[in-house]
Amino acid sequence: MTLWLILLALNYSSWALLCLAVARHHRQHFGAEVSVRRSRLLRLGGWLTMLAAWVISVHWRGWDIGSVDWCASWMLAAIAWVLLQPYRPRFARWLAFVGGAASLFALISFLSPTLF
Amino acid sequence: MSEIPHSHLKRRQSTTARFRWAVASRTAAALFGGYLVTYASAALLTVVLPMSRINRAVTASLLSFVVWTAVAIWVFAARSAWRGWWTLLVAGAVMLVLAMTWRDYGMRP
Amino acid sequence: MAWLHTWAGLIVSWVLFAIFLGGTLACFDKELDYWMRPALHQLAPGPIAMDAAATTLREMAPHAETLYLRPPSARDPSIHGFVFEPGKPTIDVALNPRDGTRIPPTVGGNFFFVLHYNLQAGTPGVYLVGLAGMLMLLALVSGVIIHRRVFKDFFVFRPQAGGQRxxxxxxxxxxxxxxxxxxxxxxxxxxxxxxxxxTAGVQIGYHGDLAAYYAALSSTPHPVEQHRLPSRVASLNKILHDAVQRLGGPAQYLEIEHVHDASITISALAAGNDEVAGGRRNLIYDGTDGHFRGESESPPAAYRTYQFLSGLHRVQFGGAAIRWLYFLLGTAGCVMLATATQVWIEKRQRKAEAAGLRSGYGLVRALNIAVIAGMPLASVALLWANRLLPGNLAVRASWEAQSFYAVWLLATIWAVLRLRRGKPWRELFGMTAALLLALPLLNALTEPRSSLLASIVDHDWVLAGVDATALALGLGFAWLAWLNTRPRKNVRRDARIGAASASSHAARPREKSA
Incomplete structure (x- = not known):
C-alpha cells in the first residue's frame, strides 16, 4: 500500500515539475515568464523523479510487475494532475510538493537502516 | 507521412458522394487487402524465420497484427484507393506464392 | 489519415464502449462472483474437498475425458469445475469447497468477462470483438500520427471552454x-x-493440424491410453497439498486427463501470480496412486512471450492494487470513448438541425445515451437481480442475464422517449446512482449475514469491497447526474487559469480534425 502511494506521489510530482517547466503553464500558474535556467532545472527534476519512481518500483516488485505498476501509476498521476490543474491550481501544486516530500521522507526512513 | 494525401483529400471533401466512396474503398482495402497481406506475411515468416517450428509459428502470429496495423495505415495514406488496392493484392499474392512453394521447408522442426 | 481516425467512429465507439466497460468490471470478476454467491459467505473453516468436487463434476459430464478443477484462492473461496467437450456447451460450475456440492447458479462476475470477449454472442461475437480491437489499434496509431500536436498540448484541459472544445x-x-x-x-x-x-502459422507450419500445434505449445506430453479402467484413483486432496508444497505457492488448476482410463494423469499448474506471464511450472502426478512423476519443461520462448502479452491484458498478477489501477485506466478508456461519441455528435449538430428532425440525428443521440448511460444502469440491475431472484430457481442464471438486457432495452426506450422533453442523461445517471447507493441496503436486507457491516466485522474485505465500491461509484454517478443539470458555460472556477487558457485558446488556430 505504501509503495502505491509513494509511486503515485512521485509520479504526480514529476508531472507537476515537467508541466511547470513549460513556458505557457508556468505563466498560468505564476503569472511570470520562466527563465531558461529555471525551466531546465524543473525539467531535470521531473525526469529524475520519474526515474527514481521506476527504480523503486522495480526494486520492490521485480522488473516485469514493477514496470507495469510504475507505468499504470504514471498514467493515472498524469490524469490526476491535468484534471486538478484547471479547477484547483494551488491545491494541485501543494499536493505535488507535499506528496513528493512525504514520499522522499518515507523512502529515506525505509532505507536508513541499510544506509547507516 | 500524411501531409500530401491529406491536403489532397481535403479538396475533395466537398464532393461528398465521391469522398464517401473513396472512404469505403480504402476501408475495404485496409480490412480485406490488409488481412490478405497480413496472412501472407505470417505464412512467409513461418517459413523463413530462423527458429524452431513452434517458435516460428507463434512469432509470425504475434507480429501479424503489427503488420496489419501498418498496412491499414499505409492504405489510408496512399495516393489513391486504387493504388492501395493493387499494391496490397500484388504483395499478398507474391508472399503467399513464396510461402506455398517452400511449404515443406516451413514444416521443418 | 484524419478520416481513418474519425471514420473508426460512432458505431465502433459504441461497441468498444461495451467491451471496455465489460473489461473494466471484469477486473474484479472473481470478487463479483463471490459477492453474487451468498452460499459461499461465512464458510466454516475446514479442509478443501477436491475429491468430492471431482465426483460432482464427473456426474455432470460422465463421458468427458478431461476435467479441470480450480482450487479456492484468496479472491474466490469456491472450487470451480470446467469441462470442455467438443460439440457440447462448456461446463463452468462453482462448487462448495467443503463438500463439493453445487452452489445455486448465477452468471456471476463472469458475465462481464464473457461480454468483454464476445459480447455474449458466441463465436461471431469473438470475431466482432477482434475487429473492434483492430479498429481501436488503428484509431490509436492514426490518432497519434494526425494529432502530433496534442503532445505539445499535453497538459491542457479546459473544462471552462465549453461545448465541443x-x-x-x-x-x-x-x-x-x-x-x-x-x-x-x-x-x-x-x-x-x-x-x-x-491461422497462417498453423496452416503453413502444421498443415492446419490444430491439435499438433497445441501439443507443441504445451510441453506436457499426453499420456498413452491403455484401454482399461483404472484400478483405483488417487486422492486429489493429497495431490493438491503436495503440489502446493513443491511449488512453494498456490496452484491455479488441477487437470485430470484420461478420467476413465488406467493412464489417468493429474497435473498441477502453478498460479504464478508473481509473474506477468503467469505460471510456468507444471507438476505431473500418476492418477492411480498419486506419485509425483516430474515437472514438464518450460514452454517455448515465443509462447512465453505470448503468455507475457496476454498476461499484461488479463492482470492475474501482482494482487488487488494493480487491478485497481487497471480498473481506473479502464474507466479512463470508457471516458475517452464516451467523449469521442460526444465530439462526433456535437460536430454534426448544426448540420443536423438544418436538415430537421427527420435526419435520424435524434435517434443517433438517443442511441448514444442508451449505450453510454444505459449500460452502467443495466450492469447494476444485474447485481440487483442477483439478490432479488429466489435462490432455488433453476433458471436463475439466465433470468439474471435477461434482466440485464431488459433494463438496457428499457433505458434505450427511455432515452428515445425523453430526448425532446426530458433530460435522459441526467435521469439515467441518476437512476444508476440511486441503484448503486441502495445496493448495500438491498444486500443487508436480503442477505443480512453478508451486509457491509457484517463483512467489515468479519474482516471479509472482498465482500465489503464490493459494497463500498458500489457506494463510491454511486457518488460518482450522482456527480455526473448533477453535472448534467447545470448550464455548461458557468464552470469557470479559477479566474486566472481560466483567463490565461481562454486567451491562449483564442490565439491558436482551431483544430479541424477530431
Whole structure:
C-alpha cells in the first residue's frame, strides 16, 4: 500500500515539475515568464523523479510487475494532475510538493537502516 | 507521412458522394487487402524465420497484427484507393506464392 | 489519415464502449462472483474437498475425458469445475469447497468477462470483438500520427471552454495520457485470440493440424491410453497439498486427463501470480496412486512471450492494487470513448438541425445515451437481480442475464422517449446512482449475514469491497447526474487559469480534425 502511494506521489510530482517547466503553464500558474535556467532545472527534476519512481518500483516488485505498476501509476498521476490543474491550481501544486516530500521522507526512513 | 494525401483529400471533401466512396474503398482495402497481406506475411515468416517450428509459428502470429496495423495505415495514406488496392493484392499474392512453394521447408522442426 | 481516425467512429465507439466497460468490471470478476454467491459467505473453516468436487463434476459430464478443477484462492473461496467437450456447451460450475456440492447458479462476475470477449454472442461475437480491437489499434496509431500536436498540448484541459472544445480536451486528455495503456490493451487484446484470428502459422507450419500445434505449445506430453479402467484413483486432496508444497505457492488448476482410463494423469499448474506471464511450472502426478512423476519443461520462448502479452491484458498478477489501477485506466478508456461519441455528435449538430428532425440525428443521440448511460444502469440491475431472484430457481442464471438486457432495452426506450422533453442523461445517471447507493441496503436486507457491516466485522474485505465500491461509484454517478443539470458555460472556477487558457485558446488556430 505504501509503495502505491509513494509511486503515485512521485509520479504526480514529476508531472507537476515537467508541466511547470513549460513556458505557457508556468505563466498560468505564476503569472511570470520562466527563465531558461529555471525551466531546465524543473525539467531535470521531473525526469529524475520519474526515474527514481521506476527504480523503486522495480526494486520492490521485480522488473516485469514493477514496470507495469510504475507505468499504470504514471498514467493515472498524469490524469490526476491535468484534471486538478484547471479547477484547483494551488491545491494541485501543494499536493505535488507535499506528496513528493512525504514520499522522499518515507523512502529515506525505509532505507536508513541499510544506509547507516 | 500524411501531409500530401491529406491536403489532397481535403479538396475533395466537398464532393461528398465521391469522398464517401473513396472512404469505403480504402476501408475495404485496409480490412480485406490488409488481412490478405497480413496472412501472407505470417505464412512467409513461418517459413523463413530462423527458429524452431513452434517458435516460428507463434512469432509470425504475434507480429501479424503489427503488420496489419501498418498496412491499414499505409492504405489510408496512399495516393489513391486504387493504388492501395493493387499494391496490397500484388504483395499478398507474391508472399503467399513464396510461402506455398517452400511449404515443406516451413514444416521443418 | 484524419478520416481513418474519425471514420473508426460512432458505431465502433459504441461497441468498444461495451467491451471496455465489460473489461473494466471484469477486473474484479472473481470478487463479483463471490459477492453474487451468498452460499459461499461465512464458510466454516475446514479442509478443501477436491475429491468430492471431482465426483460432482464427473456426474455432470460422465463421458468427458478431461476435467479441470480450480482450487479456492484468496479472491474466490469456491472450487470451480470446467469441462470442455467438443460439440457440447462448456461446463463452468462453482462448487462448495467443503463438500463439493453445487452452489445455486448465477452468471456471476463472469458475465462481464464473457461480454468483454464476445459480447455474449458466441463465436461471431469473438470475431466482432477482434475487429473492434483492430479498429481501436488503428484509431490509436492514426490518432497519434494526425494529432502530433496534442503532445505539445499535453497538459491542457479546459473544462471552462465549453461545448465541443471541452469534449475534445477530455477526449485528448484520457486518450493521450492513457495512450500506453490503451495501445497495450488493444494489441494484447487481439493477440489473446490470435490462433482464432490468424491461422497462417498453423496452416503453413502444421498443415492446419490444430491439435499438433497445441501439443507443441504445451510441453506436457499426453499420456498413452491403455484401454482399461483404472484400478483405483488417487486422492486429489493429497495431490493438491503436495503440489502446493513443491511449488512453494498456490496452484491455479488441477487437470485430470484420461478420467476413465488406467493412464489417468493429474497435473498441477502453478498460479504464478508473481509473474506477468503467469505460471510456468507444471507438476505431473500418476492418477492411480498419486506419485509425483516430474515437472514438464518450460514452454517455448515465443509462447512465453505470448503468455507475457496476454498476461499484461488479463492482470492475474501482482494482487488487488494493480487491478485497481487497471480498473481506473479502464474507466479512463470508457471516458475517452464516451467523449469521442460526444465530439462526433456535437460536430454534426448544426448540420443536423438544418436538415430537421427527420435526419435520424435524434435517434443517433438517443442511441448514444442508451449505450453510454444505459449500460452502467443495466450492469447494476444485474447485481440487483442477483439478490432479488429466489435462490432455488433453476433458471436463475439466465433470468439474471435477461434482466440485464431488459433494463438496457428499457433505458434505450427511455432515452428515445425523453430526448425532446426530458433530460435522459441526467435521469439515467441518476437512476444508476440511486441503484448503486441502495445496493448495500438491498444486500443487508436480503442477505443480512453478508451486509457491509457484517463483512467489515468479519474482516471479509472482498465482500465489503464490493459494497463500498458500489457506494463510491454511486457518488460518482450522482456527480455526473448533477453535472448534467447545470448550464455548461458557468464552470469557470479559477479566474486566472481560466483567463490565461481562454486567451491562449483564442490565439491558436482551431483544430479541424477530431
Amino acid at each position: 471541452a469534449w475534445l480536451d477530455g477526449h485528448n486528455l484520457t486518450g493521450v495520457l492513457g495512450l500506453p495503456f490503451h495501445l497495450m490493451i488493444a494489441y494484447t487484446g487481439v493477440i489473446i485470440m490470435m490462433s482464432t484470428y490468424m
